[in-house]
Amino acid sequence: MASPEMVGRSAEIDALLTNIDDSRQQGNLALVSVISGMPGVGKTALARAVAKQLVRDYPDACLEVDLYGFTPGQDPRDPKELLAELLRLVGIGTADMPSSLVGRAELWRAWLAERRVLLVLDNTLNEEYVMPFLPPATAHCVTLITSRSDLKDVDAAIRLSLDVLPEIEAAQLLSLRSNRRFDDGAELMEVAKLCGCLPLALRSIGSLLTELDPRDVAILLSDRKDRFRHLPEIDSAVRAAFEVSYLHLNTSTQKLIRACAWHPGPDMDAFSVAALTASPLSVVMLEMDRLHSMGMLVRSPHGRSAFHDLFRSHAERQANLEDSGEEIRQGQWRLIHYLYFAAERAIEIILECKVRPPCDTFSFPDLNPPEHAAEWLRSTFGELHSMGGLARFLEDGKVPLESSAAFRLFRPIDLLLMVDAGRREYALKFHAFLCATGQFGA
Template structure:
C-alpha cells in the first residue's frame, strides 16, 4: 500500500499526511457542518473552521483534532495507525527555531501545551508525585537495581515492576527513588494509584487513569477520546520524545497496566503490585524487583527514625521486642511508630507487651484506619484469591509453621500435586507465600497469624482438623518409609492407613531419605506435638520411632530426648507397657549420650521393669545392651560386660542376628577396655561377619571402628589406620556424621602416635567441625586442647 491509496504509514511529510485527510473527507461526502455535528453527537469538539483550516494547511493537525476528525469522517479507520504516523512525522521534524518554527509544518502539538489558550508555547509539565516517605531505611541494593535499569535504557521504554507482600514498602521505594532522580525527568512525572488491592470494590479502570493523565498533559477534557485503544494511542503520542517518569502504584494485574505504558524510550515507568506481573516481563521486557523484609538493623533504624533516637536510647530491649514482632515488615513498623508517637509519655514496653501476645498481635498492629490496619491490608490480598486458593491459605493457618514442601501442602489440602502447585502459584503471585527454593514454601509470621485467624467465614475447625490429620499422616508415613530405607532390618511398625487424600512422599534411596530428614526434621517435631494435642497417641511414639536412626547418625541426642519424653507421655496415657519400655530405653540411651548418667540409669532400670512386666524379650535385650553402653561410658567395665552378655543371650533366644551382632561388638569394645584383646578381636570379627551378611552398614562401621581401636591398643598402627579408614568410608556412605566424627578423631590419634602431626591436625580439624555442628561441646573442647598441644610440633 502507498500513500496514494490512503495508508498514513506511507506518508513521508506533513503535506502528504494532510492530503490523505482531504481524501478521506472527499470520499465521505460530509460537509464541514455535518462533520461538526457528527463529532458533537459522539461527545467530541470539532469546529468547522478548525477542520477547514487543518485541511487547507500543510502542517500536522493537533492530536485531538485528528482523533475527532477521524471519528466523525471515517469511523472505520484505525485511529491508532494515524496517531502513530503523526507521531513518526513529528519526530522527524527539524529543530525548532524560535517562533517561526512553531507555525511551520511540524508545529508542536497543542495538546502538549499548558492550556492557557491557542497561543500557549510552554508544554504542560505535570508534577503528580506524592511526597517521599518521611522515614526510609535500607533498600540500598533495590535502589541500585532501579538505577541500573534506568541507566541501561535501549530502544524501548524502561519498566521496573516492584513486587512484594502488602506492607513490604513497594510504594515507599518507588517514591524514594523517584524523588532522588527528579532531575532525570524534566518533562514531568505522572502518578496513579490504580487501587488494585484496597478497600475499594474494584480497581481503577485504565480509561480513568488515561483520562487523568491526558488532562494533566494539557489535552482539553472535551478532546479526550472515549475508546480505550484510542485514548492509549493519544497518550503515547503526547508523551513521545519526552523525558518523563510514570509511576503506576498498586496495580492489580498486567492488563490494568499495559494501556498506561508510554511507547517512547525516553520515558521510565515504575509499577508496584502485590501481584507478580510476569506478563509485563514477557510482553514488555519489564524488570521484576521483588522486595524482601528489612533486616533487623534496617528495621531498628527505621523505627528509631520514627520515634527519635533520644526516646529509644534507654529502651533498647523494648525496641528489640517491637522489631522482632514486626518481622521486618515496614508497614508494621510504621503502625507501631504511629501508636508510640500518639502516646509519647508511655514506655515502649507497654506496646511491646501487646505484641508479645501472638493472639492479640494483629489487633495491636492497627492505627485505626483501613490502610494502617495490618489485618485489613492482608485481607485485600486474600479477597483477590479464587475460592480454592483461599481454602489452601486458610488451611495453612492450621499448621504451626509454614515452611512446607509441595507434597506436604498437597497432603494438607487433599489436592493432587499439579493442582496444588497451581493454587500455591496464586498465593505466591499475590505475595501471600514465598517459594524460597523450588517446591518449598514459607509464609511470613504476620501473614500466618492472619491465615490462622478464625474470624473469616471460610475457616472451619472441622476442615482444619481433617487437614491436620492428613498432614500428620503425610509426615508419619513418609518418615517411616525413609527410616526403612536407612535400616530395613529394624522390626516393622504396623501403621494405620493414611487418611484419604494424603499420599506419602516417594523417596528412592538412603541419600534421599537422609536429605529429607535433614530438611523436614523441625516439621516432624511439630507434627508429633500436633498428634499429642489431638490425642493420637500411637502416632506420637510412632513418629519418635521413625527418627531413631536419623538421630543416631546425626548424633542429635537432645532431639532424641525431646521426642521420647513426649512419646513416654503418650505411652503412659495409653497404658502400653511395651511402648513405655521402649520410651524409657531410648530416653536412657539419649541421657547416656548427653553424659547424664544418673538420669540414664534411672530410665534404663524403668525400661527393664516395663519390658519384663510386659513380657517383651526383645525390648529387655535391647535395654541390657543400652545398660552395657551406659556402664562402659561410666567406667564400670565389668558391670558393662555382664549386661552385654545378658543382651547377647536374649538376642540369641529370639534369633535376632543383627542385634546379636550389636551385642558381640559391645562385648569386643568392652573387652578391649579391659585389655583382653584376643577375646575382644574374636568377638568383633564375629560381629563384623554378621553385619556384613545382613548388609547393616552402621553396625559394620561401628565394628570396624572397634577393630581399629583394638589394633591401635596393640601397637598395630598400620592395621589400625586401615580399620579406621574403612569405618570412615562406611559412615560417610550412609551419612552417619556421628561415626564420621569419631573415626576422624581416632585417625588423628594414630597419626599423632606415628609422628605425622600435620596429618593428625588435618583430620582432627574435620572431626572438630563435626563435633561443633553436633553441639558435642565437651568432646569438642577436649579435642581442641589436644590440637593446641600438637600444633607447636608441626
C-alpha cells in the same frame, strides 16, 4: 510525588538504578521495572525513592498514578476513566478525547512517545489493568510499577521482589518514627522482630514509641497468636492488607490459603498441602505459586513456604469463618498420616533397610538417595514437631502415648539424630525394636 520516608533499602535502590542505567546504555529506551512484594512491605516508598534519584533525567513529566489495585474499601480504578484524567492533565481537551479505552491508550502512548517521562504506576492489581498505561517501546521513558503480584506477563527489563526489612533497619525505622534516641538497641530490635520487620506495622508501632518505652511495647505485642490484640487500629490495618489480597483471589486459591492456615507451621511444602486438601499435587503447586507471586505466602529455607507472622492469624480467622471444624480436622489427620508415612520411608532409605512401597493415598517427594532423604527429614523437623503436638491434641489422651500418632512422628527424628551423631548401628537396632513393638511401620 511525596518525598519518601526511607530507612535502609540502599542495596535495592542501587540495584534498580544500576540496572536502569545499564539498560539505557544498551540502547533500551522505554524501561519498565516491576517492584513486587507482600502487603505493607514498602513497595511504594521504594519506588518513590528510586524516582527521586531519576527525576532530573526526565524533564517533561514525573507522574505517579495510584491504580487502587489493593486499596481497602476501594475498587481498582477504571483504566478508561483514569486515562481520561491523565490526558486532561497533559492538556488534551474533551473535544479531542477518544471515547474508547483503546483510543485513549493510543493517544496516551502517542503523547509519551515524544517526551522524556518518569512514570510510577503504583498499587497495580494485575497485568490487564496496567497495560494501557505503558509507554511505547520507542519512548524515552522509565516506568516503575508496584504490585503485590509479580506481573509475569508484563515485559519488564528489571524485576525486584521486595522482602521485609533486615532487623537492624527495622529498628532504625522505629527510631525514626518515634523521633527518639534509644540507649538499649536490643529492646528496640525485639520490638522490630515482634512487628515481623514489616514496614506497615513498624510505622504505626514507631509512633507508639514516642511516648512508650520499647519494653512496654514488647509486652503489648507478646501474644504470638494475636499480636495486635491491644492495638485494634494497627490490627485493623494489617487485617485489611490481608483481606484485600484475599478477596482478589479466585475461589480455589482462597480455599488453598485457608487450608494452609489449618497447618500449625512453622512451614510446609506442596506435598503437605496436597495431603491437607486431598488435592492433586500439580494443582497445589500451581496455586501455591500464585500465592507466592501475590506475597501471601513467603519462601522459607529449603524452598518451603510459610505465612508472614503478622498474616497467619488473619488466615486462621478466615478459615474458621468459612471452613467447618470437621473439614479442618479431616485435613489435619490426612497430613499427619502423610507425614509419618513419608518420614518412615525417609528413615528406611537412610538406614538402607528394606523400603516398603509408598502409600498410594498421597504424593511423596523423591527421597532417594539417602542424602536426599536426610536433607528432607532435617528440613521437615519443625513441621514434624508441630504436627506431633497437634496429633496429641487431636487424640485427646484417648490413645496411649507409646502407640500414638505423635510418637510415630517423633521417632524418625530420634533415628536421624542418632545417625547424625555417628550412632548408626544403634539406630538400626532401635529401628528394629520400634518395628517389632508396633511403634514404627504401618
